[in-house]
Amino acid sequence: MIAPIPFQPDQMQSDRLELGVCYYPEQWPREKWQDDARRMKELGLSWVRVGEFAWAHMEPRPGDLRWEWLDEAIDVLGRAGLKVILGTPTAAPPKWLVDLYPDILPVDTKGTVRKFGARRHYCFSSRRYRQEAARIVEAMAKRYGTHPFVYAWQIDNEYGDHDTVYSYSKEAERAFRLWLAERYGTIDALNAAWGTNFWSMRYGAFEEIELPNNLVEEPSPTHLVDFIRFSSDQVKSFNGMQADLLRRHAPGRPVTHNFMSNNFDFDHYEVGADIDIASWDVYPMGGLLNGRLSDDNKARYLRTGDPDQTAFYHDLYRAVGRGRVWVMEQQPGPVNWASHNQAPADGMVRLWTWLAYAHGADMVSYFRWRQIHYAQEQFHSALLLPNGEPDQGYQEVAQVIAEIARLPAGARRKKAEVALVVDYPSRWASRALPQGRSYDATAIGLDWYAALSRYGIDVDIVGQHCDLDGYAAVFAPDLLIVDAVFVERLAQCGAKALFGPRSGSKTPNLQIPTSLPPGPLNALLDMQVVRVESLPEFHIESVLHGNETYPASVWRETIRTSEPVLASFSGEYRDGAPALVGNSKARYLAVVAQGDLLMKVIGDTLDWAGVARQPDLGDLRVSRRGPLHFAFNFGKVSAEVPAATEAVFHVGERILTPIGVAVWTE
Amino acid sequence: MIAPIPFQPDQMQSDRLELGVCYYPEQWPREKWQDDARRMKELGLSWVRVGEFAWAHMEPRPGDLRWEWLDEAIDVLGRAGLKVILGTPTAAPPKWLVDLYPDILPVDTKGTVRKFGARRHYCFSSRRYRQEAARIVEAMAKRYGTHPFVYAWQIDNEYGDHDTVYSYSKEAERAFRLWLAERYGTIDALNAAWGTNFWSMRYGAFEEIELPNNLVEEPSPTHLVDFIRFSSDQVKSFNGMQADLLRRHAPGRPVTHNFMSNNFDFDHYEVGADIDIASWDVYPMGGLLNGRLSDDNKARYLRTGDPDQTAFYHDLYRAVGRGRVWVMEQQPGPVNWASHNQAPADGMVRLWTWLAYAHGADMVSYFRWRQIHYAQEQFHSALLLPNGEPDQGYQEVAQVIAEIARLPAGARRKKAEVALVVDYPSRWASRALPQGRSYDATAIGLDWYAALSRYGIDVDIVGQHCDLDGYAAVFAPDLLIVDAVFVERLAQCGAKALFGPRSGSKTPNLQIPTSLPPGPLNALLDMQVVRVESLPEFHIESVLHGNETYPASVWRETIRTSEPVLASFSGEYRDGAPALVGNSKARYLAVVAQGDLLMKVIGDTLDWAGVARQPDLGDLRVSRRGPLHFAFNFGKVSAEVPAATEAVFHVGERILTPIGVAVWTE
Amino acid sequence: MIAPIPFQPDQMQSDRLELGVCYYPEQWPREKWQDDARRMKELGLSWVRVGEFAWAHMEPRPGDLRWEWLDEAIDVLGRAGLKVILGTPTAAPPKWLVDLYPDILPVDTKGTVRKFGARRHYCFSSRRYRQEAARIVEAMAKRYGTHPFVYAWQIDNEYGDHDTVYSYSKEAERAFRLWLAERYGTIDALNAAWGTNFWSMRYGAFEEIELPNNLVEEPSPTHLVDFIRFSSDQVKSFNGMQADLLRRHAPGRPVTHNFMSNNFDFDHYEVGADIDIASWDVYPMGGLLNGRLSDDNKARYLRTGDPDQTAFYHDLYRAVGRGRVWVMEQQPGPVNWASHNQAPADGMVRLWTWLAYAHGADMVSYFRWRQIHYAQEQFHSALLLPNGEPDQGYQEVAQVIAEIARLPAGARRKKAEVALVVDYPSRWASRALPQGRSYDATAIGLDWYAALSRYGIDVDIVGQHCDLDGYAAVFAPDLLIVDAVFVERLAQCGAKALFGPRSGSKTPNLQIPTSLPPGPLNALLDMQVVRVESLPEFHIESVLHGNETYPASVWRETIRTSEPVLASFSGEYRDGAPALVGNSKARYLAVVAQGDLLMKVIGDTLDWAGVARQPDLGDLRVSRRGPLHFAFNFGKVSAEVPAATEAVFHVGERILTPIGVAVWTE
Incomplete structure (x- = not known):
């Protein structure tokens, strides 16, 4: 029997990659627990996550708290030598609770209550739910906060999954009004920000404000984006409430939340500020199918996934976690929830594990230990088949564990030469004011990242709040709302900068800057955007860059500038108009560049910034x-x-x- | 004047094909009835269906029963020499009734009440509607049960049309809870079956259960499939209630219901068990457009319809009717309800009539006698134009009638050599757990049937309850839930069997079998399915069968087996993995086969089973x-x-x- | 300072093109008004529209009427030499009003209340809203009716925008019942018209009638079309109420409403009868993307717009305005509301202005003076950029103004040789009875118009009520419901006529004519339509016309006729059946002709009617x-x-x- 490892702060962080697994003792007979724990340790796992969907087991009836099963489960796992990550169970309140307090349930955009029967069936604005969540979390934290086998805590599970950040309930309406009163102080300030002089939309009091759903036509974009900001803040405060309780009762144990890819519904930096480690859930197969690539490229990467999407989110969550990132769930084979669920190529589970480590993750945990034979996720593969035999993923994990020992210890990821800006409020701005169905900020950001990756560049993702010192180049593909402080810091650091179209085009209140776009970027570039247009898929623009002509689409701007013109549009409409302008500090692209044009522009920018690059690495x-x-x-x-x-x-x-x-x- | 034919049991069944027509006396002036009846008889029709949408005429005000018009209509038709099929009018309750008892109305999946103004506006779970339906049916049955001209009864009309099997009303919720309590006995048994240990979904009492609509995410598949089973049972009991009343008051008269093609919302075998003859409504033009074929093939068969779809449903409803099948409505020309409504080629009405007879139908009735010039179906053609002139269909019916006399009498369809398994619970299982948007069990079943047909094979469709003796080959394209008794009977009969992917993959509670799929089929085949994947349209797998390589898509399984491998996958992913395995009794296909691969596999299976086949018959x-x-x-x-x-x-x-x-x- | 122009009737109408602009003083600081007015005049504008979205500024609290800002704005504009068009503000009731009387809000087709926060958030049937609208309009009209600078009035704004003609509220239900009682007198008459003998739909009283939404299946088409007619009448009476008030208090000032393109939700002729000038809002860029052309042609005309759509609506609204038509809003550059928002080619603002004048418009007003930097339409370009600099449109307006002086004065558009029939009830008929997803009456009408335009033909659009004298040819592409009086007038005038398929196929109650289609057209043509079919996109018919064979699709009819056959179908289905028949007065086309076939048929018809034409003018x-x-x-x-x-x-x-x-x- 391996000796148990009671909690010691210095055990928290290994100087090598550590692996773990998600385990649900409540789903299996107690007689299996011992053997499962033994086999986990035998495989070489160090961590095990438990508890995050077990409220109904912790409290089967109102107030009837049952901890003995969890005591035993933690004991069995800990004694086997595993470090336990304990999850708070708030992502799935039990049926009796929502029956007692129906205003816990979220309301969808059509105004329909979303019922119990799956998960995430709660409204972040429900005051009652906040109380109840605090009650169960505090009870757990008191019982297990200093438990010797509990090394870390996960709060809730996958905020934003199933479109649950936004709830159109009466509770949300009430909280939104308070949030607006707090933000604006006076109703006149709100009227000015939302532009209610338009269309007779003026409000007389905060109590008149409603949620921006089921309108005759789109709401004021500021109304919409304020609802997004409010909803993001509700996630932050709900998470912060749990983090505070855990810090009080579980001192020294790091707190995490497992984020998702492809979700920009709330500001992850803001939530990340309240936790110790950002973790996320890695599902590249579904990510490919839902993602930015053409069908041809989806076919090409069908069993490997998009070569850049996963790395992008590692880098993003490294920023969210201020340097500390874990993978809380790694896909171990085919899963169940995408439009189609292909199998990864044999070897991909190993590859994704090393990819995570290379991009800064210190721990990778697989979802899940044993495939479950019932309920919604019965097609989700695991390290073990439902009958307990090792599946493909198990073999690959064993290989990784053997390989870990062959690497020198203590490797830490360094600050990169290149930064890519991801800004949540800017994402919300283009969502509220898309101005063209083809403009997809998520795809644009990934495209820029992918171009950098094909040149072999390590990238740090940064928010506008991040330190810019030391970067040679800063790329901002979709920074619609630019903070003047950010511009000043950028001006003062040594980095060259490339801005995509729409940069600086909106004030924080989602208005056009008085000086015209790019607004605050005029501190870096002498130019104005005097016209924007969004373009349908079937229309192609031509851009002349050097001696080559490149196709472009989606978005085109007309720029007036005294800066040198580095590339220009060619064709019957405004032939020769600037497509890329810039000076010794910054460049601005007047078009959504893709494919060869994007590679050309990114490559040129790297050369200009003096960042060494590989030739295009292909796959x-x-x-x-x-x-x-x-x-x-x-x-x-x-x-x-x-x-x-x-x-x-x-x-x-x-x-x-x-x-x-x-x-x-x- | 032709002598009337009062009801005599021996007149029920001709030894030749008989023809009929649907007629709505309530829609035409009484002065036309006599002439219409005379012309029907003159054309050579034997049967006429009336009454199935006439409740508002039978009872224009609460309790005010008006039979005299129907008395006269039946009298006129009967005296002309026609045998009357009388329909119960429950598919369309009158306005005053739904106004008196609003809980009759069904509720859609979003929770919206579906209003009066068309048809099928009732919820099968409405207790009030059951009472009212029983009242009107009993009144009719008492009046006409032993009427000399009423030869048969049709219950209601086209169960399931307009998505009406599933109602999300309070009445349905109440009935669902009772049904669950009956099925499971204890809430713990339900919790185990639904797998509510997952996601904290545990229920404390049956009263806590809600209907599976408007959830945050998909419900437990067992929750969903239980709602489908419940809804199917509601149809069965509603129909059974009417059948009982008719048997009591109309002894000896056969009872039928007119089913639809392309509807698997309830278990037709179960409803069929309570009636004497299964009839169905044949609309191949819309069936083509809504069906499984590619647009190229839809263009090719635009005016003939899918060459196999209609035959498939004849064979299915022959099974549902335990050998007795009628066509209650045959499309006589272009209709009104499809996305487009092309005309059939001249000659198709005759062809479809003979096709029905060849596949076992003893009676074919056309919908309808005269095209109506108003309301929803005014574009639905008929034997006569709205002005009473014969239309194309009329001429073709006359030709069929002339041809009937040229055939020897007394032909009965024999048991076929080949059986194809259609199992409703399995269809519901893949609906509740699709695991990939491209997996379409209805299309797969039809594809297998079509391949058999292209080899000139007569097919019996069978449920798992059916007798298997005498079949040389049994084909099971999508038998997800396999009954152990069925496996035993199959093992004991002489038939060879071919199973499609996913066979045996689910227990009756929609869980993965403990022994892994194909579960009970292990009695026939030593194999396990250790991985499944669903594949997007743009990805093609290759299957090596004999010396040929075939494309395949949709679904692929990884099989571990000691059985001989008859075909294998080729390509970069798991090259050489089994695609078709089998022994001397049974074969299992690990992929959704289509096109040439399907023809190859079906052809080989027939040869192996010793069933003589034609070369591919083309069209x-x-x-x-x-x-x-x-x-x-x-x-x-x-x-x-x-x-x-x-x-x-x-x-x-x-x-x-x-x-x-x-x-x-x- | 230019002298102000107080209202004088003879100043109303210039003998040259006049230009104007839309201006929103409530959206800009007062200190800008003076300068804006001066610059408008300086540019050469004559008209300025104000006020149509300013209710919240006119009455910020219940009963608290504030006119001083509007007094000043009108004064500033008038003194600068501009003629003011004053808009009633009823398109956007203020928040306090809908909070006081929630039944003002419209209800969508699913039954959901459509909330405040944009515009057009009112139900035309709300009695309370009629009172309130009358109150504010009367107050305005009293104050400004004889104001020396107010030259014209606009009622409300863009009826029908955002799908707001149809409201499914309780107020609408109540009003619909009254409207039906008025229309039919007795419930039996309604039952006959709607064909409620079908599917047991019979009503016992008008109080039983509900709105035709959320049914199990489609309602009776007459039920649906009556709801459309009712809704159209509600718009007419709401508009008429305002027109009456304005006529009473603003004698001699013309009243207009600004209609939209591509909206057939209400009968524009009927509303037009109550106003003095029809105006409309010209947005060809979005019109192209939403319109009838293929993607290839949309790419070709991306920056010019459909060459015929705008002209079509000029001609339509010239008919609606009984000869008087204005452009109230002309797109001055890219806008914000379409799926994509491309920029027009430089020069198009000028081109569209002259196009309007050529087609009969006497005034063209641009939307808007200065681009607004906030709220929903911040991406909508204007004559000035948000910072007040002239944008492209400004330059083009200046060019037009210079050109106006070079033309002889007093040009008036003459009656054309060719009339094209646009009939709203017929449009509603094919909407209620589409009988095929591809049949698009709006596209068909535009296609016919475009073919005439490509031959260089001036066209008058006419309703069935219009005078037909003097036309050489009348084209009726989709006249489903033909008025017998129209047929008689057509017979008596000298025009040749071409009718499209479905002509005369429905009675006013949406039933098939007793004599079969084309019903009343039998007075002109001896023929019956004995079969219709709608055809999917992937199927092509062939039509033999002269020596050429042409493809056709969408719709095909089988005709029985004694008239000469001018073109026929060829192919395996009914080879040789008539595709075009006619005599010396009228021709009937049995197919939806497009492309070359349409050009052939239209060209032949022009030649036959003796109308001189150009060769195909291309672009x-x-x-x-x-x-x-x-x-x-x-x-x-x-x-x-x-x-x-x-x-x-x-x-x-x-x-x-x-x-x-x-x-x-x-």
């Missing part, structure tokens, strides 16, 4: 973590990794086969 | 009824029918022109 | 206004205009460059 991706160099082959043929001739390979080889991983030092 | 279809051989040409060029050289042709010739019908004996 | 369009000939080049290459050799060019030249305008006399 290969590279990343660095301290002294370690990583390469990943997402393609269908072998490829040579860009390693120095004297490189020492710890994992893999210079010629990397498909789905292969190489790790070397130089 | 020709054949069928046998007793000594009679039928061929139908759905193509655009003439084709030779597969008749013995000594064949005697009663209708048509060996070289069959497009839209042609040939009938011969050998 | 050139021509129009005549009195002695003035206009040509417009919508293409990408220069083209020669069809001017006589002796033509004198006042604007442009014989060889017209892309986006060019030529005006000449001959």
Whole structure:
């Protein structure tokens, strides 16, 4: 029997990659727990997450708290040598609770109450739910806060899943009014911000305000974006309430939340500020199908996933976690929830694990230990088949564990040379004012990231609040709302900057800047945007850059500027108009660039900023973590990794086969 | 004047095909009835259906029963020599009734009450509606049960049309709770079946259960499928209530219901068990447009319809009617309700009539006698134009009537060599757990049937309850839930069996079998399915079968087996993995086969089972009824029918022109 | 300072084109008004529209009427020499009003109340809203009715925008019942008209009738079309109420309403009968994207708009205004509300202005003066940028103003040789009975108009009530409901007539005529339609016309006739059946003709009627206004205009460059 590891702060953080798994003791007979724990440890796992959907087991009837099963489960897991991450169960209140207090339930955009029977059936604005959530979390925290086997806490589960950040309930309306009163102070200030002189929309009091659903036509964009901001703040305060309770009763134990990819419904930086480690749930197969690629490219990457999407979110959540990021759920095989659910290629579970480590994750936990044979996720694969036999993912985890030992310890990811700006309020701004069905900020941001990755560049994702010192280049693909302080810090740091179209085009109140767009960016660039247009899919613009002409679409701006013109539009409409302008500090792109044009512009910008780059890596991706160099082959043929001739390979080889991983030092 | 035919049991069933028509005396002036009846008889019709939408005429005000118009209509029709099928009017309760008792109205999935103004505006769970339906049916049955001209009864009309099997009303919720209490006995048993340990979904009492609509995310699949089963049982008991009343008051008169194609919302075998003859409504033009074929094939068969869909439903409803099947409504020309409403080719009304007879129908009734010039179906053609002139369909019916006399009498359809399993609970299982948007059990079942038909095979459709003795081959394209008794009977009979992917993959409670899929089929095949995946349209798998490679898509399974591998996957993912395995008794296909691969697998299976087959018949279809051989040409060029050289042709010739019908004996 | 122009009837109508602009003093600081007015006048504008969304400024609290700001604004504008069009503010009731009387709010088709927060948030049937609207309009009219600077009145704004003609409120239900009682007198008459003998739909009293939403299946088409007619009448009476008040208090000032393109939700002729000038809002960029053209053609005309759609609506609203038509809002650049919002080519604002004048408009007003920097329409361009600088549109307006002086004065549009029938009840008939998803009456009407335009023909659009004398040819593409009086007048006038399929196919109660279609047209043509079919996109019919075979689709009819057959169907289905029949007076087309077939049929008909035509003009369009000939080049290459050799060019030249305008006399 392996000795248990009671909580010790220095055990929290290994100097090597650690692995874990999600486990649901409440779903399996107690007689299996012991053996499961033993096999987890045998495989080489260090962490186990439990509890985050077990409220009905903790409190089967009002006030009837039952901890003995959880006591035993934690004991069994801890004694086996596993560090427990304990989840608060607030993502799924029990039926008796929503029956007692129906105003817990969220309301959808049509005004229909969303019923019990799945999960996330609560409204963040329900005062009653806040009380009840606090009650159960405090009870848990008191009981397990200093438990020797409980090493970390997860709050709730996947905020925003199933479109649950926004609730159109009476409770939300009430809270929204208070939030607006707080934000604006006077109703006149709100009228000015929302522009209610338009269409006779003027309000006489905060009590008159309603939620922006079921209108005759779209609401004021400021009305809409304020509702998004309010909803984001509700998530932050709900999460913060739990974090406070945990900090009080579980001192020294880090607190996390498991975020999702592809969700910009609330400001993750804001929620991240209240936790110790940002974790997220990695599902590249569904991510591919829901994502930005064409059907041809989806077919090409069907069993590997988008080569850049997963890395992007590692880098984003590293920023959200201020440097500390975990994978709380890693897809271990095919799952159940996407429009189609293809299997990953054999080897991808290993590849994704090393990809996470390369991008800064210190822990990767697989979802889940054993495939469950019932309920909604019975098609979700696991490390074990439903009958307990090891599945493909199990074998790959075993391989990773063997490989960990071959790497030098203590590698830490360094600050990158290149920063990419992701700004939640700007995302909300383009959502509230899309001005064209094809403008997709999420896709644009990923496209820029992917272009950087194809040049072999390590990227830090930053918000406007982040430190910019030391970056050679800052890329801002969709920074609609620019903070003047950010511009000043950018001006003062040494970085070159590339801005996408729409940058600086909106004030914080979602109005056009008095000086015309790009508003505060005029501190860097002498230019005005005097016309914008969004373009349908079937229309192609031409951009002349150097001696080449490139197709472009989606969005075009007309710029008036004294800055040098670096590329221009060609064609019958405003032939020769600037498409890319810039000076020695900053450049501005007047078009949504994709494909070859985007590669050209990004490559040029890197050269200009003096950032060394690889030639286009094709399906290969590279990343660095301290002294370690990583390469990943997402393609269908072998490829040579860009390693120095004297490189020492710890994992893999210079010629990397498909789905292969190489790790070397130089 | 032709002598009337008062009810005599031996008149019920002719030894030749009989024809009929649907007629609505309440829609025409009384002065037309006599002439209409005379012309029906003159044309050669034997049957006339009346009454199924006439409640407002039978009872214009609460309790004010008016039978005299119906007395007269039946009298006029009967005296003309026609046998009357009388319909109960419960598919369309009158306005005053739903105003008196608003809880009769059904509720849609969003929770909105579905209003009066069309038809089928009732909830099967409304206790009040059951009382009122019983009241009007009993009154009718008492009056006409032993009427000399009323030969048969139709209950209600087209259960399930307009998505009306499922109602989300308070009455349905109440009835669902009772049904669940009956099914499970204890709430713990329900919790176990639904897997409510997942996501904290545990229920404390049956009174806590709600209907599975408007949830935040999908419900437990068992919750959903139990609601489908409950709703199916509600249809059965509503129908059974009427059947009991009719049997009591109309002894000896057969009872039918007119089912629809393409509706699997309730278990038709279960409803069929309570009636004497299964009838159905044949609309191949809309069926084509709503159906499984590609747009290219829809264009090809635009004016003939899918060559297999109609035959499939004849065979299905022959099983539902335990051998007795009628066509209650046959499309006589273009209709009104599809997305587009093309005209059938001239000759198709005749072809469909003979197709019905070949597949076992004893009676074909056309919808309707005269095109109506008002209301929702005014574009629905009829045997007569709105002004009373014969339309195209009339001429074709006259031709059929002339041809009937040229055939030998007494032909009965024999048991086929080949059975195809259609199982309603399995259909519901894949609906509740689709696991991939492309998996369409209805299309898969039809594809398998069509492949058999293209080889000239007569097929019996069977449920798991049916007798399997005498079949040489049993095909189960989508039997997700396999009954152990069925497996045992299959094992004991002489048939070879081919199972499609997902067979045996779910227990009756929609859980994964403890032994892994294919669960009970392990009695026939030593194999386990260790991975399933659903695949998007743009991805193609390759299957190596014999020396040929075939494309495949939609669904792929990874199988572990000791059985011989008969075909395998080829390609970069799990190259060589089994795609078809089997032993001397059963084969299992690990992929959704379509096109050439499906033809190859079905053809091989027939050969293996020793079932003689034709070469691929292309657009020709054949069928046998007793000594009679039928061929139908759905193509655009003439084709030779597969008749013995000594064949005697009663209708048509060996070289069959497009839209042609040939009938011969050998 | 330019002298103010106090109201004088003879100043109302210039003998040259006048220009104007929409202005919102309530949205700008008072200190800007003076300068704005001065610059408007300086540019050469004559008209300014104000007030139509300012209720909250006129009455910020119940009964607290504030006119001083409007007094001042009108004074400033009038003193600058501008003629004011004053809008009633009823399109946007203030928040306090809908909070006081919630039954003002409209209800959508699902039964959901449509909330405050944008515009048009009122139900036309709300009795309370009628009172309140009358109150504010009367107050305005009393104050400004004889104001020396107020030259004209606009009622409300864009009836029908955001799908607001139809409201499913309790107030609407109540009013609908009264309207039905008025229309039918007895419930039996309604039952007969709606055909409630079908599906047991019979009503016992008007109080039983409900609105035709949320039914199980489609309602009786007569039920639906009566609701459309009722809703149309509600718009008419709401508008008429305001017109009456304005006439009483503002004698001699013309009253207008600004209609929209692409809206057939109410009978514009009926509303037009109550106003003095029909005006409309010209947005060709969004019109293109929402319109009838293929994606290829949308790409081709991306920055010019559909070359025929705008002209069509000029001609339609000229009919609605009984000869008097204004453009109240002209797109001055890219806007904000379409799926994409491309910029018009430079020169299009000028082109559209001259196009309007050529088609009979006497005044063109641009929307709007200065781009607003907040609220829903902040991306809507204007004559000035948000910072007050002139934008592209401003420059083009200046060019137009310079050109106006170069044209002879007093040109009036003459009656055309060709009339095209647009009939609202017929449009509603095909909406209520589409009988095929591809049948689009709006597209069909525009296609016919476009074919005439490509032959250089000036067209008058006419309703069935219009005078037909003097026309050489009358085209009726979709006249489903034909009035017998119209047929008689058509028979007596000298015009030749071409009818599209479905003509005369429905009685006013939406039933099939007793004599079969084309019903009343039998007075002109000896024929019956004995079969109709709608056809899916993927199926093509062939029509043999002369020696050529043409593709056709969408709709096909089978005709029985003694008239000469002018074109026939060819192919496997009913080969040789008539596709076009006719005699010396009228022709009937049995198919929806498009593309080459339509050009062939329209060209032949013009020749037959003796109307001189040009060869196909391609991307050139021509129009005549009195002695003035206009040509417009919508293409990408220069083209020669069809001017006589002796033509004198006042604007442009014989060889017209892309986006060019030529005006000449001959």
